Every structure is written in C-alpha cells, then in structure tokens.
Amino acid sequence: MINIKKEEISTFRTKSPKKIAIIYPPYGSIDNEPGLKVVKDNYGIFPSLSLLYVAGCAKGAGHDVLFLDVNATLISKDEVLNQLKHYQPDYIFYTITTYQLKENLDWLIELKKSYPCSVVVGGVHMGIYPEETMRHKEIDVGFIGECDVMDYEAFSKVPGIIYRKEEKTYKTKSSPVLMNVDNAHLPATQLYALYLKEFQHDYWREFVKNPKSQIAIQRPGCTMPDEEIQAYCKQAYLEFYYRPNYVFKALLRVKSFSELMRSVKVAFQMRSSG
The missing domain is CATH 1.10.287 (Helix Hairpins)
Structure with a gap:
C-alpha cells in the first residue's frame, strides 16, 4: 500500500505518469427531477470544481490531463470521441451522481464501445454505492472519497478505491483524510478554457488566493437574472x-x-x- 501522509499529498509524484481524460457529462433536468427544471435549464454554467480538483491532483502528481466539460460546451458524443482518439488517454474519468446515474452510464458505456480504455468514476455517489456501481462492467475503477493520490502502477496499492480484476472487485483501505486543505492541490482551473476565454481571468484561483475579494461570480450561458x-x-x-x-x-x-x-x-x- 502506498504510505502517504496527509501533509504530503501536495508533494506526491507518480513514478508512472499517464494521460488522463476527465469528462463532465451533460447535466440537465431529468425525469423525477429533484430540483426546479426551469432553474436547472437556465441557471448558467459553473466550472466543475470537483473535477477540476481531480485534474489538479492528477497534474500535480505528474500526469497529463485533458478536461472536457460537455455540460458547458454542449459538444456531441462524436466530437468527444474525436478528441479522445486524438489525445489517446490511458484512463477516462467521469463524475457519477445518484439521480443521474442512468444518463452518466449511457455516456461512458457508449464512449467505451468506441474508445475502449480504462474507465474511472468518482463522486459522492461512489461513497454510498461503491459495490452496486461496480456491477456495471464498463467501470474499471471507482474512487471512494477524495481523489488525492493519483498512482496507477498497481491499483491494489492505492488507498480509497474499488477496482475490478478478473471479473471480481476489490476495495483497498480508506484513503487518509485531508485535514488541512492548504496541503492539497488547487483545482486545475487553467484547464477551463471556456470560462477563461469569456471572462479573461481565473475567478476561482483568484478567490482562493484572496477570499475577501469582491469579484462577482459570473455564469456563462445564464438566461435569467x-x-x-x-x-x-x-x-x-x-x-x-x-x-x-x-x-x-x-x-x-x-x-x-x-x-x-x-x-x-x-x-x-x-x-x-x-
């Protein structure tokens, strides 16, 4: 097992760097919508800080990262597939949500048929239903909790994951809890080209450095005041x-x-x- 202390997460470097594609699938109103459809459809676009945090950990560990926010750019599955074939990732990351599980699975299953590489999923959902989610054979690895440690030499040595091997699934010991977020990597907001192109500055990184700043949060694509x-x-x-x-x-x-x-x-x- 990789023995890494909580305060060492930001300095961890992998010995086996990979190419990782991180995909944020469409996020809209669905049947039995728990939120307000009119708000969901018109609220605008926020950067997915959870996935950008994963990207930050991956880049900090020495991996190369491609970030595709399908929810923001509304690009088609064919365009996503073209970018994957051009980038040639070793792993594809998705975030999984409980009430949009079907839609999330539709995306990753269809893409895996056309670009068969290892699929890694994470999110709060995986902390609640890890075994149930891994019943879907298209998923190879699931992060249970935070994705702080990014190493893929041997999944059995990575804490806080559930992985598939020879038709069976295995869980590793829990990952260390990060008590001081200053020891974590900043979200890789520099990968969020759409937001930077429209507003010319990285609001999220500026806010982290100075939480008292008065920069207004803007929402690309918002059609409602x-x-x-x-x-x-x-x-x-x-x-x-x-x-x-x-x-x-x-x-x-x-x-x-x-x-x-x-x-x-x-x-x-x-x-x-x-």
Whole structure:
C-alpha cells in the first residue's frame, strides 16, 4: 500500500505518469427531477470544481490531463470521441451522481464501445454505492472519497478505491483524510478554457488566493437574472411547504402554544416574502 501522509499529498509524484481524460457529462433536468427544471435549464454554467480538483491532483502528481466539460460546451458524443482518439488517454474519468446515474452510464458505456480504455468514476455517489456501481462492467475503477493520490502502477496499492480484476472487485483501505486543505492541490482551473476565454481571468484561483475579494461570480450561458431565479425558488418553496399533507404533519409535531405561534409567524413571513 502506498504510505502517504496527509501533509504530503501536495508533494506526491507518480513514478508512472499517464494521460488522463476527465469528462463532465451533460447535466440537465431529468425525469423525477429533484430540483426546479426551469432553474436547472437556465441557471448558467459553473466550472466543475470537483473535477477540476481531480485534474489538479492528477497534474500535480505528474500526469497529463485533458478536461472536457460537455455540460458547458454542449459538444456531441462524436466530437468527444474525436478528441479522445486524438489525445489517446490511458484512463477516462467521469463524475457519477445518484439521480443521474442512468444518463452518466449511457455516456461512458457508449464512449467505451468506441474508445475502449480504462474507465474511472468518482463522486459522492461512489461513497454510498461503491459495490452496486461496480456491477456495471464498463467501470474499471471507482474512487471512494477524495481523489488525492493519483498512482496507477498497481491499483491494489492505492488507498480509497474499488477496482475490478478478473471479473471480481476489490476495495483497498480508506484513503487518509485531508485535514488541512492548504496541503492539497488547487483545482486545475487553467484547464477551463471556456470560462477563461469569456471572462479573461481565473475567478476561482483568484478567490482562493484572496477570499475577501469582491469579484462577482459570473455564469456563462445564464438566461435569467438573479431576481427571477430567486422568485422561482420562492414559489417552489411555498408550493412545497404549503401542501395540505405537509401542513397537517407539521401541526402534529407542535407541542406547545408558543411553538404554534412561531410556526404561524414563519409561515406568514414565507408567504409575505413570496
């Protein structure tokens, strides 16, 4: 097992550098959408800092990285495939989300048919359903937790992963918890060409260096003003919390007159602000 201390993560270097393609698949509204479709469709584009953090760890460890944000650029699967064939990665990384698992799998399965290389997945979902996710044979490796240690000489030596070998899956010991984020790599925001091209500066890196800066967060592709987004959110909250069934259950939980008055006051404030 790779023995690496938490404070050494930022200085770790692999002895076997690879070419890694990181793909952020389309992220839109779906059936049984847990969020607001109108907001999801019009909220704009934010850099995927979680995947850019993975890219930062990979670059910091000595790997070469290609970052493809399909959600932002809306490029087709054919264009993604063309870039993969040109870049020739050794591994392709995807982020997996629970409620978009089907859509995520559709992407990686179709791309793997045309470009068969090792597929690595990660995200909060993998920390909850690692074994279940690895039942999909197209997935070769899953990160459980953070992707701090980027080494691929032998998966059995990398902490915090689940991997496939000869039709069986194996889990390694948990990866060390990074207690001080100053010892981690910065997200590789320099790879986010779309954002940099439109706004001419790396907001995220500037903010990390100076959290007190007053640079406004901009959203490429946003078609709604903040006021309209907030109005839709308030409307959704009202529709949710004023459902008869929800109100009835809330009243059953009230244990005193003062608590009832507080609940009525909060409900009145919500209605007034909406």
